[in-house]
Amino acid sequence: MLFIKNAKIVLETGILWDGVLAVEGDRIAAVGKASEIEIPKDAEVLDAQGLYVGPGFVDIHVHGGGGHFFYAEPEEAAEHFLRHGETSILATLYYDLPKKEFAEAIERVKEARNRGGAAQAIAGFYMEGPYMNPKYGACAEKNKWRGTIRKEDFQEIVDRAGTLARVWAVAPEREGLEPFLSYAKEINPGVVFSVGHSEASPEQVRSLKFYGLRLQTHCMDATGRVEKWAGTRGCGPDEACFLDSDMYAEIICDSQGIHVNPDMIRLILKVKGMEKVILITDSFVSEEPGPKELEYIQDLVFDANGGLNGSRLTLDVACRNLMTHTNCGIAQAFMMAAGNPARVIGMEHEIGTIAVGKRANLVLVDDMFHVKKVLVGGKVWQQEQRKKNV
Structure with missing residues (x-):
């Protein structure tokens, strides 16, 4: 002992x-x-x-880091984040992968998990796509899933991911989405759906609650609003999340508050409460240059169009940034970087908090x-x- x-x-x-x-x-x-x-x-x-x-950090939305994508080099990517206290990770796959590469990536990550080592930290998948709104998000022009939603396209991916697909991010406004939702839930009854890269109205978001939609992908990022009346602000996914007390809001908390303005972070915390906010890294691998005025910021990543493309964050740094931008303390940061994410993906009985009987995934800071x-x-x-x- x-x-x-x-x-x-x-x-x-x-x-x-x-x-x-x-x-x-x-x-x-x-x-x-x-x-x-x-x-x-x-x-x-x-x-x-x-x-x-504290409990080991739980990063539910992370594409890769340290020069390694999870879809290509899962062990190396996991090692990078383990060094920063992330003991549970959802490897995130993006809509820029076509069907064959999507399936291959799933198998590559599963094989790495079976080998153990650093890849034991990979607790499953966060599927950022394929069925989101192609108008929004980084590398939008690379979206391979713009067409009609057909079972022959998604079935193999859903089957291969199985119960390891803990989150599927979707745009509720996509036509023909419900057969996909039904099948994904049939394969994994415990799956969580998240509204992401979307301009859905609150009504459209609420219509998917039946399927288990209770998360918003990177709140205040890659969202839009359909304007009904000239000169007024429409309501979109962010407002839908604010209004729904059951929904969790993901936040990318970078050092300068570029993804989410510090005042907006404070507003999200005020509206949602600390129990419904989740820190994510949305860490990505890219060397594309950003706008001149943001060149000095080290924890941002950009796409070929100069748009935000995730971050270079790890959750230890995100926690420190949160404390910089808000009045949150260490205990609250751990809640948002470990307890809340474990709870939203249904793993709170194993990880996320320190309690007798739970897995001894711990970080000393x-x-x-x-x-x-x-x-x-x-x-x-x-x-x-x-x-x-x-």
């Missing part, structure tokens, strides 16, 4: 300032004050030295969210390899 002592343990209910956490096998066996948990003299001990011990140690299944993640690659 491993004991972590001298820890500030981040719990759902607050912070345990002088805490001890015990790990047996790959599970959390005990959590309590130092005065409550006796550490045997011959026990294996990890001294946290006053660091915060200082008060600026610099990651000092990562534990996966109760074991310190390959420290020598991590130091070499940092």
